[in-house]
Amino acid sequence: MRARKVPANTLADLAGEEWVDPTRRPYVRDGTAWVPVREGYPADENLPERTRYRGRGYHLVGDIAILHGDAPTKDELAAIVEHCRPRGVIRVKGYTGVMRIPDVEVLYGTAGEVRHREQGYTFILDPTRVMFAQGNRIEKARIASLVRPGERIADMFAGIGYFSIPAAMSGAQVHAMEINPIAFEYLQRNIMANNLADRVTGVLGDCREHLSGIYDRILMGHFDAPSMLADALAHVRSGSVLHVHSIGNATETIQKEVAKAGLEAAVTSRRVKKYGPHAWHMVQDVTIS
Template sequence: MRARKVPADALAGCMDAEWVDRTRRPYVRDGTAWVPVREGYFADTDLPERETYRGRGYHLVGDIAVLHGDAPTDEELAAIVGQCRPRGVIRVRDFGGAMRIPDVEILYGTAGEVRHREQGYTFVLDPTRVMFAQGNRTEKARIAALVRPGEQVADMFAGIGYFSIPAARSGARVHAMEINPIAFEYLKRNITANHVRGRVTAEVGDCRGLLSGVYDRVLMGHFDAQSTLADALAHVRSGSVLHVHSIGDAEDAIRERVAEAGFAAAITSRRVKKYGPHAWHMVQDVTVS
């Protein structure tokens, strides 16, 4: 890998430079970052390619490796550290309650706040304090592609801005609602970091009491979204689209709620990612009429 050497604390500031190869991940060690360089630009060195990793699954949030499920063996943990050389490795045991607070075990190194880059967006967060839905990358990109400039969008479970920011960058006017005050503070910082302050109105509290007016699109990125469908349907019109997340197919229950609100619905169900044995994280695209 052709790379340039920069101080690790300067890494975030250089990632938008023209010479950076953003198809590859920087290598950070001992306070130094080796940043991949595009063809045609100067590089300090040519690092040897790493062998293909075939170990325990993980994902990187900033420079922290995040695991889910059972605790890794010592060998699995060592393989992860050797592969991605993270600042720390954490295991998320579960997410608690409506605020989706992570129950976290630090397995290696240190954890804390990170600056995570994904698909051209910046997310500042602490993965030990708030949820980060890394597995939803394709869904975030899909929402960004579906949104049209000028749409009025409600994001009922905004978190740190997973969907709000891509929607706003696509030209929507977004009403972002988040009940967790810690996640809400990161949401506000991420709105600023992604230069969408003029297109996102953020409010902290229960989304059921914050919905206002009529929306063209409603993002419902919580597995308990069905329980708030009646509230969402009070703020849509014929032609509005709701994106309702669930564990398993929820089409029949959604169709029933839509009918109770006086609408008909065209529903398309999509699998987002595997959630567990015989269970899928689903999203239902619901167009009301």
């Protein structure tokens, strides 16, 4: 791989540079990054191609590798470290409470705050302290593609901004609500990091108490979202769209809540990712008529 050697903390500043090959991932180690170079541009080094990784699955968030599920074997952990050279490897055992606080075990190296780049967005977070929905990447991109400039959007469970940021980058005015003060702090920082202070208004607290006015689109990215539909439906009009996340298909529950609110809606359901044995993370698009 033809690459240029740069300080790792400058990676975010290189996004969009003509010489950077966006089809390949930089190699990062000990504070230094080797950035892939497009053909026709000079490079500092020609790194040997790495062998294809076929080991235990993981997500790389910034320079921290994140595992879910059972603890890895020593060989599995060693293979991950050899493949991606992370600062640290952590295992997220689960998330607790309405604030979705991660229960984390550090398996290798050190953990802490990272600056993660994804699909052109910057997310600052500490994966040992807040949840990051890495598996929702396709859904984030889908929402961004659906948003139209000028839409007024409520993000009822904003977290660190993983739906708010893409929606705002697509031109929406986003009312982002988050109950976890640590996640809210990162939401505020991510709004600034993506230069979206004029498009995203963050509010700390229970979203049910902060919804206001009528929204064109409501993002409900929490598995308890179906139980809060009555609150959301008080802030819609004909043509508004709600994106309701759930474990399993929640269409029947949604239609009942819509009817209780004296409204009608078309509901389409799609799978986001596998959640567990015989269980899927679903999202229902609810278009009010």
